[in-house]
Amino acid sequence: MPAVIDLPPVVGDPAGMRALAAALRSDAGMTAVVSADIASVVEGLEFYGLAADRLEETVRLSARDGGRVADRLLSLAALLDRAAADVEREQRERAQLLERLREEAIRAQSRAGV
Numbered sequence: 001m002p003a004v005i006d007l008p009p010v011v012g013d014p015a016g017m018r019a020l021a022a023a024l025r026s027d028a029g030m031t032a033v034v035s036a037d038i039a040s041v042v043e044g045l046e047f048y049g050l051a052a053d054r055l056e057e058t059v060r061l062s063a064r065d066g067g068r069v070a071d072r073l074l075s076l077a078a079l080l081d082r083a084a085a086d087v088e089r090e091q092r093e094r095a096q097l098l099e100r101l102r103e104e105a106i107r108a109q110s111r112a113g114v
Contacts, residue, residue, distance in 0.1 A: 005101045010094050012087030021080035028073035035066025 042059040045052070 005098060005105060007094055007098055010087060010090040012091070014084040014088040017080050017084035017087065021077040021084070024073045024077040024080070028070040028077070031066050031073065032070040035063040035070065039063035
């Protein structure tokens with residue numbers, strides 16, 4: 001009877017992680033575009049006075065915040081891509097180790113005459 005060799009699984013879905021990273025990059029792009037569009041609309045307004053100054057400042061800060069959100073989404077997407085590669089590598093290494101251990105067990109059993 002062959003020896004049972006098992007290792008704990010490497011948890012993770014590299015393809016799903018990469019799909020989420022792609023979605024985050026898309027969201028980042030849309031966020032950056034909307035932020036830029038908002039800023040450009042306010043710049044084109046013919047609106048003067050204190051209220052206009054406050055509105056312009058609020059929109060400028062919001063557009064900057066939108067840019068920061070886009071940057072964070074891109075950073076998270078890059079982190080997910082790296083993590084997906086790590087999970088994929090660990091899963092591949094686990095499979096290779098299991099195969100090697102099974103082959104060694106078969107050779108050991110053959111030598112023992114089992």
